[in-house]
Amino acid sequence: MGTILSDALLVAGRDLRIEARSRVVLDQVVPFSVLVLVLFGFALDADHHTLRTFAPGLFWVAVLLSALLAVQRSTALDRADGTDTALRMSGLSPASLFLGRAAAVYVQVVALQVVLVGGLLVFYGVDVEDPLLLVVAGLVAGVAVAAAGTLYGALASGLGVRETLLPILLLPVLAPVLIGATRAYEDALGSAAVDGWAWTGLLAVAALVLTVVGASAHGALVED
């Protein structure tokens, strides 16, 4: 187990270092996510009351769309120049590879959430009624998004299909996460009377299942 975690840290460190150098998420994905949030506002042509009502759902749709780009970027890293073959030859276990990639995507998804919460405050004028719930639900849902994204990214890569298929594979799987996270945020932002902590509990179960399934199935996906 210690080896798996240290190898996962090695892979996550590699991915985050590459991201820090290439700045794809910072320069492209973050502006995209903010743009999505702003465009939702234009499309609804709404006052602040309407935007506050729909803010949780719009926030999570923006997170998922942006996370897709981060996942595609992560998957592409290990498709170029024979790196996929070298990884199979390296001795890194598939589980550590999965956990490392997912951890790097997770960090990026959480960073996206921070920016988008700022966007909610500035553009939509929302009030945060339960900051702890907002943070915990965001962190837990981020795990589910990163785990599912990494798993389906490997699946799309293993099938040899174009990355354009990834959204079709991934978004249906993330629909329950979208629902749970939106409900939790409705409670945290005070836009609906629901039990956000109960939804966060369900999100935690989904995150755990997706992580375990991903770590277990990754080997079969990266082998031919």
Next chain:
Amino acid sequence: MLVVELRAAVALLGRFPALSGVDLTVGAGETVLIRGPNGAGKTTLLRLCAGLVRPESGTVTVLGHDLGDGTGRRSVRRRVALLGHGAALYDDLTVVENLRFWARAAGLAAGSGPDGVDDRVGGALDRLAVPDRLVNQRASTLSEGQRRRVALAALVVRRPDLWLMDEPHAGLDQTGRDVVDGLVVEAVAAGGTVVVSSHELERVAALSPRVVTLAGGRVVDGPAGGPVGGGTG
């Protein structure tokens, strides 16, 4: 002692047979040249021996591991170095960061010491004559020949028991080619085994007394387990 033993090995590329009933044995300390026209199955043969391709039928044993099962294939990969067509470098990492990553991925301990990443990486960079000015450059700035050298350095770091080299001289200048030849000689002197696929027959024939010719996924001349006599034609 046999390092590679293929008996009636069949391997598929997609749905089509890339190797059809190949018999081949390679002993410890041998250097073998695999030659043949494009599409003959050379690359598939190397990938089969590396444990990357599952044998469809027949038996494939490498370094004592039966590659017919997944466990054998995964186990053998740690002891084999495969130089493929790609350099396996991350463009946004520097040369030394790439080498450190692959060294750690191979299970080497971080830090210095005879089996530490620092010493192994430093030694490999010296051995491949990678100029100091390139060490901290991003891989994206390297030429094809420089990438090839760094790819070889990443394999040297691992100190494998079996080298599988697919067109190792491709993209290299004369100095680089000499370095590759030196690596092959050193690997064999250290008890390693080398299987080389190459179109540069004269150069590789000087390193290898044994040549195996593939065509249409089959061995077409010479006894698969014995010397052929250096013919390179």
